[in-house]
Amino acid sequence: MQLRREPQHGLENVKLGDTLLYVNNISKSFDGFKALNNLSLTVNAGELRCIIGANGAGKSTMMDVITGKTKPDEGTVIFGNDIDLLKMDEPAIAKIGIGRKFQKPTVFPNHTVWENLELAMEADKGVFATLFAKMSGAQKDKLEQTIELIGLKEQPNYPAGALSHGQKQWLEIGMLLMQNPKLLLVDEPVAGMTPQEIDKTAALLNSLADEHHHSVVVVEHDMEFVRSIARKVTVLHEGSVLAENNMDAIQANEDVRRVYLGE
Numbered sequence: 001m002q003l004r005r006e007p008q009h010g011l012e013n014v015k016l017g018d019t020l021l022y023v024n025n026i027s028k029s030f031d032g033f034k035a036l037n038n039l040s041l042t043v044n045a046g047e048l049r050c051i052i053g054a055n056g057a058g059k060s061t062m063m064d065v066i067t068g069k070t071k072p073d074e075g076t077v078i079f080g081n082d083i084d085l086l087k088m089d090e091p092a093i094a095k096i097g098i099g100r101k102f103q104k105p106t107v108f109p110n111h112t113v114w115e116n117l118e119l120a121m122e123a124d125k126g127v128f129a130t131l132f133a134k135m136s137g138a139q140k141d142k143l144e145q146t147i148e149l150i151g152l153k154e155q156p157n158y159p160a161g162a163l164s165h166g167q168k169q170w171l172e173i174g175m176l177l178m179q180n181p182k183l184l185l186v187d188e189p190v191a192g193m194t195p196q197e198i199d200k201t202a203a204l205l206n207s208l209a210d211e212h213h214h215s216v217v218v219v220e221h222d223m224e225f226v227r228s229i230a231r232k233v234t235v236l237h238e239g240s241v242l243a244e245n246n247m248d249a250i251q252a253n254e255d256v257r258r259v260y261l262g263e
């Protein structure tokens with residue numbers, strides 16, 4: 001008897017270490033300028049990947065293509081087994097589990113930390129419906145785990161607008177986590193943070209990948225920070241991948257030193 005192999009769809013059966021995001025030969029021009037030029041990279045499930053590159057290297061454009069904000073001129077972007085992200089719009093891509101945190105925090109300043117997390121979980125309902133609806137036990141557990149993970153469990157009733165810059169960034173990461181993302185894209189998380197806040201952010205991102213098996217892509221300029229979290233680093237230059245390796249090899253790479261570190 002011959003066993004039939006069932007086709008795999010969507011995100012089913014994507015295990016830790018499998019390819020979660022496949023970006024192949026993406027190009028995008030703006031007024032004749034190639035912001036992305038045959039960009040190819042893959043990200044595995046459970047991986048914490050750092051993307052670095054000088055100003056204008058194409059980092060934001062790459063994130064915009066993955067999240068559906070920008071459609072490329074050519075190339076392929078597949079999520080999970082067979083989800084063609086280029087056929088989907090921005091809200092649909094967010095809904096299947098690609099969460100993006102922009103550089104500037106966008107919390108609800110007049111709501112408490114707890115309420116912000118609650119609102120993120122119930123993003124489809126209105127604010128009033130959410131705040132007056134009763135949470136299930138599982139939802140409450142998840143909220144409690146998340147508030148602890150982001151280091152704000154002592155401040156549940158604090159208005160988000162009164163938090164420090166770093167705390168707001170962690171809260172926003174927590175808000176993304178409440179939506180159970182399959183892939184988290186984080187844009188320059190430590191810009192404007194104090195050294196202590198940077199250390200805490202490194203610990204948070206490390207624990208997201210190591211203990212909670214999240215798949216995370218971090219775009220960051222701060223080399224010291226990248227060193228403190230990075231396992232695999234992708235260097236972008238003029239819209240393509242210049243190098244991809246661990247941080248030691250990247251820092252020793254002559255091409256990288258020339259174009260990125262200006263040597």
Ligand SMILES: Nc1ncnc2c1ncn2[C@@H]1O[C@H](COP(=O)(O)OP(=O)(O)OP(=O)(O)O)[C@@H](O)[C@H]1O
Nearest residue numbers: 030031034035053054055056057058059060061062
């Ligand atoms: N909407 C747009 N219209 C025209 N040019 C654009 C647009 N978006 C990006 N570009 C150009 O594409 C190039 C790549 O930009 P991108 O923002 O992706 O780089 P980056 O690596 O994110 O840089 P930075 O670190 O400064 O944010 C830049 O030269 C930029 O000016």
